[in-house]
Amino acid sequence: MISISKWFFATGAFCGLCGMIWGIxxxxxxDHTLSPAHGHLNLIGFVAMSIFGGYYALAPQAAQTRLALVHYGLTVAAVALLTPGIVLAITDQGETLAKIGSVLAVGSMALFGFMILRNGVGVEAAGRSGGAELTALPGE
Incomplete structure (x- = not known):
């Protein structure tokens, strides 16, 4: 089984690298005309995906669900459609792709919120999966 956390981090790193090269x-x-598309590539592609990867690393029981795979696919689709969609919108070639990508990005964030509420985070999540509860931080 693939590690969804690894895929979020790896895809995020790829998007971050592409965003940096595009910025250079x-x-x-x-010519900074396309900077809004560059910004969305970095924000959703790198920042959000990295946060999502961190969450799934901290909540492994959430990472093992089919919904986590849906979340990954939804986020990848959002970046893949939103970034070129913004380019098309800026260059007056239509806004449809940007609109679809935006809806997918909102759906991805809503699903992230649902996953947090459903599965918890860290110690809370470990308690739900039968792991040991942490009563004090190490060194306390």
């Missing part, structure tokens, strides 16, 4: 290209060309 914009800086070198002195």
């Amino acid at each position: 290209q914009m800086s070198a060309s002195h």
Whole structure:
């Protein structure tokens, strides 16, 4: 079984790398017209995916659900449609792709909230899966 946390982190790193390269290209060309698309690639592609990966690493029982795979797919689809959709919207070639990507991004964040409420985080999550409860931090 794949580690959903690993896939979120790896995809996030890829998006971050692409965003950095794109930012360097914009800086070198002195053309920042597409910076909103670059920003969304970094924010959803790198930041949100990294946070999602961190959550699933802290809540392994949530990571083992089919819903976690749906969450990953939904987030990847959001980035894959929203980023070029913003480019198309900025260049007056239509806003449909950006709208679809935006709805998918909202769905991804809503699903993230649901996963947190359903599965908990850290110690709370460990207690639900039968793990040992932490009563004090190490060294206390």
